[in-house]
Amino acid sequence: MISLIKFDNQLSTEEYLHGGIRRIANLLGYDVAKLITFDESNTYATFQRIFIREGIDYNVSYKNSKRLIKHFSNCVFGLLIKTKQIIFLSKNKDDKAEYLPLIEEMENEIYIPLFSGNGKNREVTGCLYLGCTDKTKVVDGSTFLDKDISRELSIIQNLYQLEYIKISRKKRMLNVIYMMSQIIREREPYMITHPYNVAQWSLAIGKELGFDEKRLETLYLSAVLHDLGKIYISADILNKPTKLTDEEYKKVKKHSVYSYSIIKNMLQFTENFDKIAIFAKHHHERYDGKGYPDGLKGEEIPLESRIISVADTVDAMMSNRTYKKAKSINTVINELIRNKGKQFDPNIAEIMIKILMKSKAINEEILSEPIIWGTLLITTSGKEYFIEGTLVKNEDKYVFMTETFDFNRDIEKSKITDIRLYLEKNQNVSEYDIKIDKYYKNELYISEIEAKHIGDSFSMLWDLEGFLIDNKKKVYKINITRVGGNFMSFYINDLKIDKEGMDKILKVVIQFEEDCNVVVTGKISRSYHVGIKNYYDFNFINISDSVRDNIFRQLFKKQIETRKSIIYSLAHSN
Structure with a gap:
């Protein structure tokens, strides 16, 4: 007799890797494990995952953090990359420590190199860190000859290589996105924040629909890339302040197909690239079948495309353009209601209205x-x-x-x-x-x-600080709330900028990372005082394209990192 048994394996390589890390930490009896990756220049160590023992299991934290390797000259990372050997570090109060422990509370630490590539070409691109507070948990070469430990390390190494390939592909994809963003910025400057705004609205809708982490990430990237095909449309048409002719509109309508082709060709080694391409292609389809490029109707249109369609329209209505002013939340909500079942999926429109009502409610709550x-x-x-x-x-x-x-x-x-x-x-x-x-x-x-809705800049979802230096070399510590291509907003607690300095060209140092300070010059265009905080709008003056590009590069990089952690939080909040 033959029996067919269905086997549906839902675990990803990442989940298998996490399982291996938990098992090796448990076999060695260690309290903390960290999965760490190094950048290509060996400048940054990124703590990808942290596992902390709780009873008989290990809880995992998905919060990423970075450390500069060059600022940790007495840290083991440099030695690990150089020797490509497992390193055991034991705290000994009697000896002068040549290398400091990664976690001060740990008595013993193990640093296991993780490699990409094979044979002579293999390089240390990551590290499995293990730490324990029990000073008796000492290891040596024989420890790793144990059959179970050796097998788990081999599995971890193989799974890490697969994950590293995915990480590398994602980096290449983000570089492509950034490059394309710069092209769009040059051709359609008023739209520089549009793809990211659409991605944020899409993410909010996806969360309401209960999308999991991977689906949210695919949705977000699809929304960021949805207008990529506009690089093939004339800048004169894109920036035309009056109504398009029929012939011009026909040309514009081709951009979604162009987006599809670019994504398929340039991101073919990226996970879910085919889905991203399809979602971008169909974001101008209408629920009633009167859209383009294929005239799909109702649920024939991919759900993600229906989401992006609503998010795209909302941001277009709420943003200022050369030819129109931003519309109020009330007007946008009325447009969504009027076009439910026509242009928009009724369910998606309802969710968007709910999200906008929350935003409206915050403002109305203040007014109440x-x-x-x-x-x-x-x-x-x-x-x-x-x-x-x-x-x-x-x-x-x-x-x-x-x-x-x-x-x-x-x-x-x-x-x-x-x-x-x-x-x-x-x-x-x-x-x-x-x-x-x-x-x-x-x-x-x-x-x-x-x-008033502000749509032409990035709101800071993270703490972004900096320094303002006036013409008398006086330094003010600032907290930045918004950054755009031509201006920024910030506040200072308690202190006010001297009146004399308000009319002068000032210098601001934006601190994106420990080793990445972007310097801009400009003038304060407006100031106001609320509570103990003094708020300022700062218009950039005489900044080069390379500086502006660097600002957007850092914003985009941080936006992606922050969104990734938000995606995980959203996916696990229900």
Whole structure:
């Protein structure tokens, strides 16, 4: 008798590798294990995964961190790369330590080299680190002759090589993405942040749909690359401020097919490249079948393409262009409602509306406060006024009250060209456009108030710090909140920049990494004070294309690293 047994192996090479690391740590009785990779120049050591013993098992942390190898001259990494041998480091208080332990609390540490390539061409590209607090857990050459330990190390080495190939391919893919981004930036400068904004909206929708880590990552990359084919479209057409002719529109419609071809040809060794290409190709299909390039309808359109379609449209509506102003969240939501089942998948549109409503709710939650401290910025043809006070809600009306400014005496209403309000809650500052109803002495009555969406720069999802140096060489430590291609925003706690320096060209040092400082020059275009923080908008002046490219290179690199950890968190939050 013959029996057929279905075997569905769902484990990835990464999961097998993690299992091997857990087993080798357990066999040796060690408390901590770390999977570490080195960059091609042996400058950085990246801690990819950390395993910590908890009872009889090891919990894994997916939070990546980097260390500069050259800043750790007495660290074992350099010796490991040079000798290509397993290194055992035992803490001995009586000896002068030539090499410091990686983790100070560990009594014994083992550094096992991990290789890429074979034979004479093999290089140390990673390390399996093991540490323990028990000083009796000593190893020597015979330890690794043990059959079980030797077998596990062999398995780990083979699995690591497979993972390293995947990592290398991903790096090449990211380099291609960056290169293409620069081409798009030159041809369509107003769209430089568009692919990343679309990717962020897509990621949020994917999370709501319960996508797993790998699917979220594929979705994110598909969204980043969705407009890649525009490099084949004339820049004059892409940046045309008036309506396109029928012939011009036909040319633009080809960009999604071009995106498909580029991804298929240039990223063919990348995991899921075929899916990424297909998702990019169909992001302009419509749910009612009236889209392009293939006129797919309903669920014939890949789900990821339907997601990108909604995210793409939302960002286009909420971003400023040469030919139009950004639309409000309310307008965007109404457009999504109006086009459900026509242009958009009804379910995806509903999810996007839910996400936008959350964003809208945050701004409305602030406005629902009966009284909140804020800063009013009034711009006239010749002067800017920064006025601190409180926003008071009275039923459905708002009044801004201040003790430092007399609206009747200190300003003429006819000379006002722009007026904005800044409110802070839970460390977040929201900006609002407002319209004046009337004012009386120290009170400004507001007829309309609407949250302002900023779409032409990157919000910092991580702590980005730097230094501002004024013309007197005075140094201010700054916390950067937004960075774009032509400007940045930052705040300083407690201190204010000297008034004299506000009109001068200043220097800012952006600290992306320990060894990567980007220096820019510019002038402060606007400042405002909320709580204990002094906020500044800083416009770049006379910065070269190479400096601007470096800013975007560092932003993109960090964006991908941060998104990767966010993807994992999102995938495991439900």
